[in-house]
Amino acid sequence: MKIKTRFAPSPTGYLHIGSARTALYSWLFARHHGGEFILRIEDTDLERSTPQAINAIIDSLNWLKINWDQGPYFQTKRFAYYNYMINHLLNNGHAYKCYCSKNRLENIRNQQMINGEKPRYDGFCRNNYQKNIFDDLPYVVRFRNPKEGSVIFKDLIRGIIQYSNKELDDLIIRRTDGTPTYNFCVVVDDFDMKITHVIRGEDHINNTPRQINILKALGAPLPEYAHVSMIMGNDGKKLSKRHGAVGIMQYRDEGFIPEAVLNYLVRLGWSYGNQEIFSLDNMKKLFSIEAVSKSASTFDNKKLLWYNQFYIKNLSPDNIAQHLFWHLNNNCTNIVSGPPLKELVQLFSKRCKTIKEMANYCYNFYQDVCQLDPEAAKIYLTKDATKLLQRVRDKLSIINNWTKESVHNAIVQTANELEVKIEKVSMPLRVAVTGVSYSPDIDLTIKTIGKLRSIKRIDIALKLTYGDD
Template sequence: MAPGHFLKLLYIEKDMTVKTRFAPSPTGFLHVGGARTALYSWLYARNQGGDFVLRIEDTDLERSTQEAIDAILEGMNWLGLNWEEGPYFQTQRFDRYNQLIDQLLQEGKAYKCYCSKERVDALREQQMANGEKARYDGHCRDLGEAPEADAPFVVRFRNPVEGKVAWDDHVRGRIEIDNRELDDLIIRRTDGAPTYNFCVVIDDWDMGITQVVRGEDHINNTPRQINIYEALGAPVPEFAHVSMILGDDGAKLSKRHGAVSVMQYRDDGFLPQALLNYLVRLGWSHGDQEIFSMEEMIKLFSLKAINKSASAFNTDKLLWLNQHYMKSLPVEEVAEHLAWHFADQKIDTANGPALTDLIPVMAERCQTLKELAQSSRYYYEEFTEFDAAAAKKHLRPVAQAPLERIAEKLSALSEWSAEAIHQSIKDTAEELELGMGKVGMPLRVAVTGAGQSPSLDLTLLLIGQTRSVERINKAVEFVANRANS
């Protein structure tokens, strides 16, 4: 459905299909907490055979940006959290909101408030000085007429003054708020723009949202919104307010704890499957199980199993999960994401092994795709110099004979296989009466430029016969020059 597509009378006729939504504000990137909320909403819709809606809540005209909208969509697509409807944009629905605000005004369920900002600010300051809760005092609630012609005004919702607002939260249980704790909410500003709390109600009603999953910071908004639903005669959705995510030091997750943007995790080399698996466990569990396929998440997820307490982010655990998925996912899936990192590091993979062949060899040694790409450069590019410490230790004059011998054997191989390579190294060691390390370590430095790599037979197999022999001959030349210097 195209962005801003008008909702065709969904507020008049609805079915009972489960429908959830993710409704971020485009004032920044898609952060980890938002991604977890989106995942929970998405999983519940999938578990119930329902639909998932993406809505962009862009009523904050000063702070909303197209860049942030693009970042949200990119993050959702990278995570694979597809939606059946949307993205809808609140700024394209102002006519609908204002129609209903006018209706509430006509019905006496809303009123015009002419109080100046100065009066409201002074009132709040006085209330706080008295140790009272800061709230509007209803000065214009029964004013009737404007104090003067063309006086600027906001529209406030006439909140009930008696009774309680109550709902059974899927995460928090029964919550009750006394209406006397709530003031008359502004639902339209002086510039004619409807406000967030009103727009959310209308959107969820029009879009047929049955379950609202969102952060616990919205709990204070919920009783206000429920009163607006009831004033409009609209069905009230069910709510699930999830706890915040903390850093491993117990403070609210922030940039100082590392990456908080979803796309930063992609840039840092994490697979979306690993991040989703990690996020689902930040507040939800199924026994002691830690690793979940997407199919298992969908099958097992329930709102009732979400934990009330806050969860601490643990990067080490995410790294462990990421390596698990690097090793266990089909190599074709991993290769799709790995290719991005090679391109990002400007490594041309055309002249070297297929990524699907590289992954099984390197994933055991790396925790991220970024690290894997960085560590694999020598498979695709020539290096101009050897690692100084590795060369000093292993490319000594004593290494010249084994390097020359292994070069001869490798160049003579008619079959370039791991078995044949391994046998050549073994034969060289036996013929020269040397330990395998005396042949293997100089060989490793010769072909990779450094002192660490996967097993030599697999490393040389991927580097290729011609390139391997050429590098060994360069190492022989390096050793000879060193001996003569």
């Protein structure tokens, strides 16, 4: 049997952490078993589905490197097929037309709630429909759910789950306007696309017995199901924006890299011994749906930052440079006249938790002048620093072979000649050249900024110190 899984989001908003993890688990399961992964857009909610949300879903999956073998399929383009299948159920008695008005249904619901009963359709049209009596009235189509027996299925994460058919309603599968409903479209798609394993959020557990009964009515094979638990905030409540439940692409905008997000996502509910770091190849090799916990997971932004910093430090500079380029380019920074991005990655990778933070350090490397921090300038660019800066500036200006070592030698020679500690030279120099009082090794920083820019910035700082007289 060829394994086939699917990810089927509704395009009514961004792709958030929980949905991305579901997509990852479904994708990993297929890849682990050498199967296929399908992307299906469930856009039957015509009022809330938007092209922007569809694009956001596709962009997010592409950024995470979760690729699909088929699709994306759109349910709105398959209405004719769904209606064909609904007519098939009508003809063989597994569905029926319901002419009940909204007013009647609301009255029934209110009375059931007053009586302390579970609200459900009372089956009036199921039991009283007579051909040609109501045919001129608007109607919905309902699935004729079995009234006897139970639906029993083995969830790959949760074990045996059982529902009594008496607890299940005759759900609507086609609205009065002729459009099919979500639960029916899902079933037909899974059948038609030969989905063998349905991996989705636990909020779909209640839909599963209804969908199984429809599959049986269609004579379709049943897929296996696995329902992934919720992700909670660290306060034990459902994940929300204040916990970090934002669109996946916002994580990119904030400077996270896909390898870190994926590694964090796979560990939100799945483990392999005590191992923390997993490459994509590791995940595909080791992932098992049976090892996914049925307990809720807790989102921890600090742990995500830890993963991000780990990958910034350990991925190749060329890889990180691609992400850095995106941030700099997004900020309209022209990187043509400046150091190669790879050099900046090597300069800052050990001190940055996000690419956005790295980009903030890097803007100055592509500007002729830098923005001086007023407090740092007040402390270090004093009248006493003028002589130090002028001496080291003169030594830097005559360097022919511009290297970290030659810059370092100029700083050391200045300190020795003026009989001061090296910090007395390096700190004013650092503020003059970078604008701030903190940076990686000043000799490497100046080497990377370049000779002409460094000299120009020192000259500007010297004018500021002369202005103190």
